[in-house]
Amino acid sequence: MYHFLFVPLTIGLGIFVAGLQTAWHRTGKEHYLRLTKFFGKLFLINFAMGVVTGIVQEFQFGMNWSEYSIFVGDVFGAPLALEALLAFFMESTFLGLWIFGWDKLPKRLHLATIWAAAIGSNLSAYFILAANAWMKHPVGYVVEDGKARMTDLWAVLTNSTALAQVPHVIAGAFIVAGGFILAICGYWWLRERSDMWRSTARAALLMTAVAGAVVVATGDSSARLMYEQQPMKLAAAEGLERDTQGAPFTIVPGLEIPKVLSLLSTHDLEAVVPGTEDLQRRFEQQFGPGDYRPDQAVVFWSFRVMLYFGMGTVALSVLGLWLTRRKRPLPGWFARALMLALPLPILAIIAGWLLSEVGRQPWTVAGELLTASSVSPGVSLTEVAISLSVFTLLYGVLAVAEAVLLVRHVRKGMEETPSVPAEREPVLAY
Known part of the structure; x- marks a missing residue:
């Protein structure tokens, strides 16, 4: 992550x-x-x-x-x-x-x-x-x-899973980059009110909105593939315990939209979506004793963080395109909103990665190799804990260094007279 x-x-x-x-x-x-x-x-x-x-x-x-x-x-x-x-x-x-x-x-x-x-x-x-x-x-x-x-x-x-996953993740990456650029544009717009930052923000808003459309389209195909290839992940993401005809989509616990999950998963309102408990019994018959359910809470909430934060960023970009139409300037409140919204796409794509990896558990390779059978037999818990702790501390230092460098460069601003590429063909000397 x-x-x-x-x-x-x-x-x-x-x-x-x-x-x-x-x-x-x-x-x-x-x-x-x-x-x-x-x-x-x-x-x-x-x-x-x-x-x-x-x-x-x-x-x-x-x-x-x-x-x-x-x-x-x-x-x-x-x-x-x-x-x-x-x-x-x-x-x-x-x-x-x-x-x-x-x-x-x-x-x-x-x-x-x-x-x-x-x-x-x-x-x-x-x-x-x-x-x-x-x-x-x-x-x-x-x-x-x-x-x-x-x-x-x-x-x-x-692989059909790759063909659905690649455009979905790359489009998500463009949303992250768009949110990053928009936060910078908002910061500098509040300082300079320059049309250069307005036009840059417009380009980033358009990039984010288009990427959002791709995410929605590929998310639909991913949901249908998940229904066919990873039904346990789908059931865990929706908190569905029993096979359900016309399964609802759970917005948050206690708030459901009837039949929407069946529609998203199969394009059929009355389709049966398998639940975790029923799938558990089938997997035990197929693969032997064991718990084949992923961590319910992590999968359930990571899916919603991905969905709501990601779509929130896209909605903000669509609103920005409307606010800045016909060369209108960025409103000050919207520039501040762009800065505050910077964490949303980052949290969304990290949550998507969590959903992808935790939702596959307990398998490293689905149907072939369990995570418990994938580890190095000669590495002790103590050795893993020490190395993981060291890397966590090291990565913490690197995270601070990255943040300091990015913030320092953003605050410094742009070069007044940047150098340009050569106008003539270079002379090759031996």
Whole structure:
């Protein structure tokens, strides 16, 4: 979850920065260049923190989850290798060229580097989410000698769960980035009342609203896939204990809308949605004794935090588009609301990750490998507790450093006369 704080902001902010530089390239207006450099530095701070926190995950697979790694290595390793060798190398290489090429590369070539880096970020997300989707809905494999062997890479990369999950998560990332940009625009609008911040806010409002529409559309397909592939997660998210025909959607405990859950899950008002207790009995018959229900409270409330906070951010963006129509300025109260709303999309996407991972329990790989069977047998509880405590403290320090750097840069503002990419083709010297 901590690593995932930085991932969505990197995904969305990279595309936004590339769009700003494209606007400067096409119009030649200096304020687009200043905005590119301003948000580009925020993007780089966040990218660096994401890399640092992501490295730890690779070590965890082998050190704390060796039994899991042994079982899934042949399958899970393929998309992870593609992510590292193709997406991340592309992202980091072209980002380096963008950072150091401002006064060395031609304008078009320099613009291409930020687009390549931003596209690399999104490709990286695709491969990671494809690997994660396989854990929820394993396809394209066989189990031989107690290990999963991949038989079809294409099936893994085009898993129906991945095809629904990837656009949903990436659109959520754009909502997070949009909320971040809007909070900054609100802060500077209150200080300067400049049309530059109004137009930047309009662009971020539009990005957030469009991403919200994608989230709603992909959320619908995700709900139907959950009904087919992860019925226990769906039942836990709705607090549904018994198989129910025309199942209601629970807004909060005690407040329900009849038949809406059946409609969302199957597009049929009278469809039967299985409950946790009935599914528990079926899973015991299929997989043997055990508790196959995830943590009810975590799954139930994480789903609602994701839904309400995420849609609240989107609703705020739609309201902002209406308030700023026909070149109207941002109202002061709305600028303050944008600043106060900054935590909403962040909490929403973290809650979505909680729903995704806790809702799959007690499985690491659905139907194949239990979480209890995935841990390293040679690692003691004490060793896990010590390492986890150390990383928690270290990550706490890094979180403070990240916040201080971001706030300091936002308060500092933009460069007055930023350097520009070279106008002529560079001369290659040997």
